Amino acid sequence: MRKAQSAGRAPPNEVVRLRALWRRYEHHCTRTNSCPSAVLRQDILHQIDRQEPLKKIMLGPSDTVIPSLQPLLMAIRDERYTHAQEFHIWSLSLKQKDIVELCLLLEKRGRTVYPLKSLELLDCKIIEGSLERLGNAAGISYLTTLCLDYTRVEPEGLKGLLSGGLGASRISSLSLCYCGLGSWSGTLLASLLTNSSV
Numbered sequence: 001m002r003k004a005q006s007a008g009r010a011p012p013n014e015v016v017r018l019r020a021l022w023r024r025y026e027h028h029c030t031r032t033n034s035c036p037s038a039v040l041r042q043d044i045l046h047q048i049d050r051q052e053p054l055k056k057i058m059l060g061p062s063d064t065v066i067p068s069l070q071p072l073l074m075a076i077r078d079e080r081y082t083h084a085q086e087f088h089i090w091s092l093s094l095k096q097k098d099i100v101e102l103c104l105l106l107e108k109r110g111r112t113v114y115p116l117k118s119l120e121l122l123d124c125k126i127i128e129g130s131l132e133r134l135g136n137a138a139g140i141s142y143l144t145t146l147c148l149d150y151t152r153v154e155p156e157g158l159k160g161l162l163s164g165g166l167g168a169s170r171i172s173s174l175s176l177c178y179c180g181l182g183s184w185s186g187t188l189l190a191s192l193l194t195n196s197s198v
Contacts, residue, residue: 012051018044021054021079028071028078037067053083060090069098073105076114086118094121099130103137115142123150132160139165147175155184162192174198 011019022044029036037059047054059067069092076084087102094102105114126134131153138146146166153161153176166174174192181189192198 014051014053015048017079017081017083018048018054021075021081024078025071025075028074029068032068032071034068034071035065037072038062038065040067040072054081055084056086056088057084058088058090060088060092066092069094070101073098073101076105077112080112082112082114084114085116086120087116088120088122089124090120091123093125094130096127096130096133099126099133103133106137106141106143108140108142113142117142118145118147119143120145120147120149121151122147124148126151126157128154128157128160131157132164135161135164135166137165138169138171140169142170144170145173145175146171147173148179149175149177151179153179153181158185158188162188166192166196166198170197172197 022041025040026036039058039060039062043056043058044054057072059069059072061067069089075081106116106119158176158181176189
């Protein structure tokens with residue numbers, strides 16, 4: 001990582017935190033035999049230059065690299081990086097373990113709380129059971145926005161998502177555009193709209 005301050009001066013706390021987050025992320029990428037995200041690296045470098053926290057985390061494939069979600073989640077937890085408010089994950093195939101780890105980060109439990117307010121899983125592959133787990137986590141999180149656009153949602157997956165704590169959550173915006181929903185989803189979505197703040 002590039003130097004943000006001239007020699008002899010201690011870097012600001014935000015710079016120290018971001019450098020530590022990137023080093024930890026690289027470490028976990030090496031351990032899990034995955035490639036670091038070039039987009040994330042650029043975003044971190046940009047925030048280091050500005051000496052400001054990284055509030056919007058984006059993870060998705062580039063021309064040559066398909067990153068893994070696991071190393072990033074491990075790095076965020078290890079460094080207890082609580083400054084992010086938005087999490088954008090694009091075009092990744094997410095395993096059940098990925099979703100479980102993400103949900104543990106979202107939930108208001110444990111010694112460290114991560115106040116993420118917006119989660120976007122755009123064009124991702126998620127199994128039905130993972131959607132139910134996500135719905136449960138949303139009910140005990142700070143999320144106000146959940147976007148699953150272009151992510152295929154089957155009937156059982158939608159039932160699982162809505163049967164969890166989503167109805168009692170803080171979520172006021174739920175986006176399910178181009179998810180393959182048909183007429184079968186009408187009753188389920190109507191029930192959510194009439195019994196929640198969405």
